Amino acid sequence: MATITNLTSGIEINYGGAVTYIKHGNVKLLKRANNINIYDDSDDDGNQRGQVYISIPFADVTSPSTANIDALYSTVRGYIDVSSGGGGADANAVHVNASNEITAITEKTTIANIDEFIIEDSGASFVKKSVKRKAIIDPISSTTASTATLTVDTDVSDFATITAQSEGLTIGAPTGSPVEGQKLIIRIKDDGSARSIAFNAIFTAIGVTLPTTTTVSKKLYIGCIYNDTDTKWDVIAIKEEA
16 A cells, blocks of 8 residues: 655655655656556756656555545645645745645746646736647557566556567557547567567557568567547657678
8 A cells, every 4th residue: 555645845655665765856647548647757957867757556645544546646745835834945846735736936946847838917927828739748668578468557558568488479459548639659579589560450540550470580660640630649760780
């Protein structure tokens, strides 16, 4: 079971008896289906480092006690926001209330993983403005040496790697609840012998030819985008190591 505790200096996560602490300024959240992902994004210099990453199913969380995954996500996000009472003063902070409405935004705030952010007058001294930036979300990868059927859970992974395929491979229909435009990348390398590749019918080639075999000891990348209209994974890129 898991507990997530709001401390004045950070978040403490106890999951399966292992205790992890991440300070407020570095905490990042990602909600995938019924999992909440908590990880440490950067050091004090803003440099990427080995991330402390935990994926916790909602059903495993005993504290805080919430009704559903959305409520849990909102609560833990409140732990990170300095207006929740944790972390003290922060020069780079967005403050939200219980309804997730912005109540204050400090100077020099960096807002990650958004395409467009709009501030409007909410009774305070806000001036309406729009901020656009490139959305960047760290990929969540899964790796296996070899498998007869690759079935990617797209709720918890968007980058699947096979490192030494030792038999014929079928790329099965991904599981999960993908959304329109969701990306999936698959990287395959055989074990030194060419291996056959077959695709489930949910994969549709768009301007490319689906590979039917690996090339000995060469990395093969398959890039896909989810097409919610057709309920298909459109394969838009095939690249093989020279």
